[in-house]
Amino acid sequence: MIIIFHKDVTEEQIQNALRKIQTLGYTPHLSRGAVKTICGVTGDDRAIDESEFDQLPGVESVLRVLKPYKLASREFHPDPTAVDIGGTAVGAGSFTVIAGPCSVENEQQVEQSAALVARLGLKIMRGGAFKPRSSPYSFQGLGEQGLQILSSAAKRHGLSVITEIMSEHDVELVARYTAIFQVGARNMQNFALLKALGETRTPVLLKRSMMGTIEELLLSAEYVMKGGNQNVILCERGIRTFETQTRNTLDIAAVPVIKRLSHLPIIVDPSHAMGDWHYVPAASLAAMAAGADGIIIEIHPEPAMAKSDGKQSLNFPHFEELLTRLRDLAPHLGVSVR
């Protein structure tokens, strides 16, 4: 951290700041320049809150030098991390395609989806049993029954399951059925849930919230990792902007930015980002080209009849066609589709 003082700072104000730094257990290094007086601070300053300093009398601004996250950072862990999901490594030069319905509706729908996913050579199926819905009157998911349907279809077809967890209460329950927890966008900063997941060793897919910065996403990953669970996969699923043609705005740059800042795998959710299946193939191809480690995508045997997100779900022929295109493209981008 570097503290830059106002040009008219008084000696007393400088001494006051030095005292505060020492009180907090850090070492100040004062440097009186011709233009500005500046104070460097050594020690791991991640625990320091800039707001503890920038309102001190005489202080003009405070510059953080260390990134506020550590375990999630590329500096701390230079090599990319691969997260193992039931034997499939996400992030090690592969492009993982996770597919399945938005929500579990009934056995037939899940069975059909699982059969397709397996037939196409994929390894992980998505499906929601607990659904975060803006309205309490909307379909909230089948709960544990949904988990059972999902899990048995997956077993029959040799797939791993990823499903959403919405409550600390459900950690144990959901862990019995899933290979990886999905934390939805609305819970990216549900710190109680993140801490609870940090105490497990089950992998976590952490979705960026629709108004979360990339730095906040990495800090939320840090909550899980600080608890001891290093198996975190990040997910860009679109942020909220003024544009209304798509449900959200896919921040495709999040992929290379996160690749540079962090060692964690980053995948893209083109379905929620677009909100309209017409645009999902373009977004999926763009995700691969931008360097993402995979996609998580919504499919449905009959989208027009889906209980939720039908508009953004690919039907089976469209999904198969997209997968063919992704597989064609993959070797030219140095990855293989799994």
Add this chain to the structure above:
Amino acid sequence: MIIIFHKDVTEEQIQNALRKIQTLGYTPHLSRGAVKTICGVTGDDRAIDESEFDQLPGVESVLRVLKPYKLASREFHPDPTAVDIGGTAVGAGSFTVIAGPCSVENEQQVEQSAALVARLGLKIMRGGAFKPRSSPYSFQGLGEQGLQILSSAAKRHGLSVITEIMSEHDVELVARYTAIFQVGARNMQNFALLKALGETRTPVLLKRSMMGTIEELLLSAEYVMKGGNQNVILCERGIRTFETQTRNTLDIAAVPVIKRLSHLPIIVDPSHAMGDWHYVPAASLAAMAAGADGIIIEIHPEPAMAKSDGKQSLNFPHFEELLTRLRDLAPHLGVSVR
């Protein structure tokens, strides 16, 4: 709900839509116009998901007629609601000023704050014991010890306490110390928490998330109310935009918009909206002029030494000065400051 068909819709597509409406238990009313074929749907359509219809073949768009929330709506409950907080009615022609420190740091700080709040004739003190912090390395609050400090200071000065709840696990614990639960912006769509609070009868202050629309805020209130707890107060605390001069952008229009759409009290948090104490007085006066039912504001005996949010906390003389200005203005806006 009104379904508008494409101009080239086929008869089969129309019949398909009618079947789906009936399957869901609603009554379709078809009207074939010279320009467009349209289908009105009767029955309480709050449970219908527009996305269940707008992707049906032949459908051009779906228009929701009923608002998606009911208990929170002005239509359902035309008279404004006042919520009682330890004998103080929030929302009945009063302008409630809730003040206190961002986080509980120690006994002295809370005692000084409580003494000031009481001396100035106010009734509710804020103070955080569980702090939602973007970084796991930031100060996370004193937990139950903080609640005890808060609660005993409040008792000594005859004040009610409002404090944040971050986890379903803590509902019982926090309820022992607080007169009203505060749900922070990051938890506005933590539906598990909202449902848990809906089962209590303790009032809830629900903050709009930095990415939340007004409609989503009302739907989150609906989650609490649907559980049986009608004591909800809404809070506008600034949304996230591209502007960086302030921490967030105070959406002052949320006040008259919510007044028109809902019967629930709406207060403003000028401290988090501004992020800089210099702008807090202007924002507070604007909130009153816009028709808010009150403000929740951060004060600190020595802001420069605060453990969090010092930059946006008013010191005691500035707060007292602001309160004087609010009290001068109040009668000319038809409210009284409490």
Add this chain to the structure above:
Amino acid sequence: MIIIFHKDVTEEQIQNALRKIQTLGYTPHLSRGAVKTICGVTGDDRAIDESEFDQLPGVESVLRVLKPYKLASREFHPDPTAVDIGGTAVGAGSFTVIAGPCSVENEQQVEQSAALVARLGLKIMRGGAFKPRSSPYSFQGLGEQGLQILSSAAKRHGLSVITEIMSEHDVELVARYTAIFQVGARNMQNFALLKALGETRTPVLLKRSMMGTIEELLLSAEYVMKGGNQNVILCERGIRTFETQTRNTLDIAAVPVIKRLSHLPIIVDPSHAMGDWHYVPAASLAAMAAGADGIIIEIHPEPAMAKSDGKQSLNFPHFEELLTRLRDLAPHLGVSVR
């Protein structure tokens, strides 16, 4: 400007940066600290582009110390500026209410509006003859004929006119009819237009664009002022966010922020910010309470029949009622309505 070097910067990289600073005519002041090597730069650095430095090898970040605008800044001109519009001072402890129709439609409409504005004791009437419309198929305004209608009605009632200018070509033409040029939000960064207006001495009302930061607004004012025209009034008219209940999001904090950063008058356009007349009174009162120097507001004798912006225009009785409320409130906020 302060340049902060990476911790592993080489001596060659430092010397390279020093050379670049000197080449540009500034004086570098190097300071090698225990933690960081830093270089202060003296000389008026407003003309330096940070991007000229922050990509230099070895540079970690560049901190601007001087604000990028000068003539518009409070530091350069500590006392608030009042701008004279036909004998009415905008910004000198007054709260100026500018009212009139969105666009000039016909003589009768303008005559009625002018008569009302004058009867209510106001001095400046708005009205558009050149309309910036998103669609080329929308009503584009009456052009010079509109200016004539506006100007003669204003003369009959002793009012000054404010009207929008959209093109450098029209500067002379519009100047013949108006007391003050209005630069619309879409032209806030039409630098050619700003430069042309800087060469006149006619006052300019500069609206913040829906995507413009406060700093960019002040820089656009600087374009006009650098040309020699110091008569600039700023206008906050709402920014674009994800919220859809209002047409734009009124950034009410822009008022105190601009008051602190600049000496120029700042007024609010509650009509465009809200987009719905129901919310215009609340926004107007909030503007006054936040410290604005006035409002510019749309009225119409029969809003439902307006050619543009009818939804956000107040009818005459509602406007008169609002004015009464503003006049009641004004003395308690230390201003007088003009």
Add this chain to the structure above:
Amino acid sequence: MIIIFHKDVTEEQIQNALRKIQTLGYTPHLSRGAVKTICGVTGDDRAIDESEFDQLPGVESVLRVLKPYKLASREFHPDPTAVDIGGTAVGAGSFTVIAGPCSVENEQQVEQSAALVARLGLKIMRGGAFKPRSSPYSFQGLGEQGLQILSSAAKRHGLSVITEIMSEHDVELVARYTAIFQVGARNMQNFALLKALGETRTPVLLKRSMMGTIEELLLSAEYVMKGGNQNVILCERGIRTFETQTRNTLDIAAVPVIKRLSHLPIIVDPSHAMGDWHYVPAASLAAMAAGADGIIIEIHPEPAMAKSDGKQSLNFPHFEELLTRLRDLAPHLGVSVR
């Protein structure tokens, strides 16, 4: 257009609306349903302003059926349009790479850039002589001298030039030197400029503004096309959001959305979208994968010494490497790089 009346609309209000529709020259088609009374309107309703109707007494909402733009729409012109730039067709199954410096600084820099662009087999060079800068103190470009430098280097190497136009005054001047006008993001809604360019037959590259919707971009294209100039290329260059890791947020979805809504070519500016050269290759590859018709990219012989945008400019080796990757990928996406 479809007008939907409130459920409690009076007969008089309905008749009033019908009269207004007829007065404007359209034909109303009333349909009284069991749930709602609705009125379809026939005739080309692009010139109707929804705001002329949605505030009529008794009207609940107004639904536009026709898209507000026509000449730019895919419905009007189903086949994709290719725009000829000096013999190079942009948009006909090609992926056009336009490269060059942000601003023309001197002959050597432009000569080096032109030589590289030509050597790599590309056909169009970018370069700014009139620079839109937020600050009046920043480098504003070399003006006509810059155009001359650009034009003669291009001629020497058989390239076409694209350069920015900022003012209606300069149309004739710039047309003498350029094969295609570039309209910058800040001028997307400078309607006077758009109209002036509509009167020429020189192609126009129209950049989306940083807070412009896709619909507004298409409407701005419509301004040019309505004037008679059909040679419009659209450009996505990033929108403004809360995220700060990149200069803007590249809305990659704009590519497939525009492909569906319009027949005009759409290219991507990865340099301005990212603001950091590290992310430019990923964004360029993503643009191609998403179906863009090309990119316009900033390169510089020595980015660290650039007068503007050095941080986001690729140096020559990086650019050559990117081009190789694009050329490798192109056949697998069905396009050829030109």
